[in-house]
Amino acid sequence: MPEKEGYLEEQHTESRLSRRRIIAGGAGIVGAGILGAGIHTQIARSQAEEPPSGTDTDVYEEGCEDADHWELTLEAANESWSARSDPSRYCSVPCSLTKTDSVAIGQQVRIGDGTGEFENAVYTVASEHESDTLWLTPSGLDRIEASESTAVTVGSQAVHSSYDTRQGGELNNEYVEYVVEGGDGDGSASDEVVVIAPHGGYIEYGTDFQAERVVEEIGGTGWICSGFNEGGGGFDRWHSYSTEIHRRSFPELDSLLEREFEWGVAFHGYSNGEILVGGTADNSDKAIVVDAIADLLPEQTVTAVERDATEYTGANPENVINDLAPAGQTIQIEQPTGVREIDWSVVADGVTDALEEIRE
Structure with missing residues (x-):
């Protein structure tokens, strides 16, 4: 099962000197399932034809805008x-x-x-x-x-309707969505690679930092969600399975789904001990990712996951990363807690190195 505790938010010393600039500020399990259809209604049928009326109660707490x-x-x-x-x-x-x-x-x-x-x-x-x-x-x-x-x-939506930065989420104990663009700032190459972290913040700690780091280096586009809950419980409060993430609940994602990306990478966290490399990519491309990460973390087990494996494959067509990039060109990274706390940047750099080789 994935971890559900909050994590100490502090940047640990990197295990190697990187040629890359550390992003300022420091730095899912993929699930399946939806409720069964056989629901027997035991309540009197409502005659209402209109949706329930609006209310002054604000489920998004403070902010400048409200969703329905x-x-x-x-x-x-x-x-x-x-x-x-x-x-x-x-x-x-x-x-x-x-x-x-x-x-x-x-x-x-x-x-x-x-x-x-x-x-x-x-x-x-x-x-x-x-x-x-x-x-x-x-x-x-x-x-x-x-x-x-x-x-x-x-x-009507999962993320806060007005906060759009990680800092805004952390300061306001909230769940936020934001997009980052890499490259030269002119939009060039931004459609080549999309990098996502649906469970950043204290949901699956470190994954949002990783997505932003790769985007900064590879020149792609990042879709990131970060969730916080003071005292712990960010996972329990905000987590949705990657196979069930719905575009109507995430406005920035909805916009990105109109674009055509060449490659997609998703960063996730889980509680097992290995780093797993999944997705729909060919085994040869996954092997490049495995080797790139293993070269930087020789003491850490890194394993490729077959598409037909029962868990953590990232190959389900309903997985959000496979909606953003074509079949055969997506990579999903699952990582233990300790890796994401200490070596988040090392894994990100390994993925960057692998993408550069794969896309040559």
Whole structure:
């Protein structure tokens, strides 16, 4: 299972002298699953044809702009509502929202009432139903310390609607999305490589630093999300599986999906001991990445993952990196906690070296 604790945010001494400038400021597990379709509604059908009205409650807390949000009453999902993965991370919304295209199945939303350890948290919409209540599983209720009949606010996007930097996320205990562009600053070569870190900040520590470092060196485009929660719990509050990340919930991602990138790289973290190199790339290209990282970290085990492996492959067509770059030209890096805390820049430099060789 991936780690769920917060990490000390401090830059450790690099294990080698790099020719590259360290980015100022220091520096997922890929999952599958969506709730089963066989949901038996045991609640009276709602006659509402319009989505729930707006509310003054701001699920995005402070900020200059708000995404669409609605106030709904919670209800515990019945026992027939099951999931192939963690049921605490999913919800079912009234048909009044989906019929008006306010919310889509598969989209990430924010849910909260501001009173729990997590004032709000990200959930994936798994289904719709005819009642006018919002369904969460018992474990889903526990995530925000809520109970049935509680009025909560549902926000239409996962990331904060106005903060757009890592610093803004950290200072405001938030989940943010931002894009970085490399190269000479004139947009040249920015469509050649896209580098992503969907779980930066304290979700999968160090991965956002890595994405930005590679972009700075390779001259590509970076899509980064960083999430924070004071006192720990960033993973529990903000993490969504890479195979389920929905473009409607991430406006910057939505824009990038209109572009055509030649290569894609995704940085992730997990709790096992090896560095894994996955993705849809050919074995020969993965071997170049493995060797480049291993040359810089000779004491660390680095292993290529086959496309048909059961875990951590990064090869699922629904993985967000494979939406951004073509099949056969994506790389996914999974890394242990210690590597991301101490040697994040070394791994990033190895990936940069490998990309330069692969793209020659």
